[in-house]
Amino acid sequence: LLSAALRHFKPVQSPFIQAGEVLVFRWLAASPAKHIGIASDAQTMIHAHAGACVAEVPFGVWSRKIAARFSFPEPVSS
Numbered sequence: 001l002l003s004a005a006l007r008h009f010k011p012v013q014s015p016f017i018q019a020g021e022v023l024v025f026r027w028l029a030a031s032p033a034k035h036i037g038i039a040s041d042a043q044t045m046i047h048a049h050a051g052a053c054v055a056e057v058p059f060g061v062w063s064r065k066i067a068a069r070f071s072f073p074e075p076v077s078s
Helices: 002-008 060-065
Strands: 022-025 035-039 044-047 055-058 066-071
Touching: 002 022, 002 066, 022 060, 055 060, 060 066
Parallel strands: none
Antiparallel strands: 022 035, 022 066, 035 044, 044 055
16 A cells, blocks of 8 residues: 555655645554545544544544655646
8 A cells, every 4th residue: 555655646754744645554563554544634634444434533543553644746737
């Protein structure tokens, strides 16, 4: 999941999360990244997981699980 995100999005280096960023999570430090959310602001994200609906939730425990952050690339002009 992380390598796919690196191919399609731009890595974010800023220490501050901004609305619209794609957040990639891994539950354990040595585990592969297996979850994605989109930041709705600096303190909440929109995501879904098995057995649950799409929801906007506070980062809470998720903030410690962020493996990488990305922004969407600029649109290509035709």
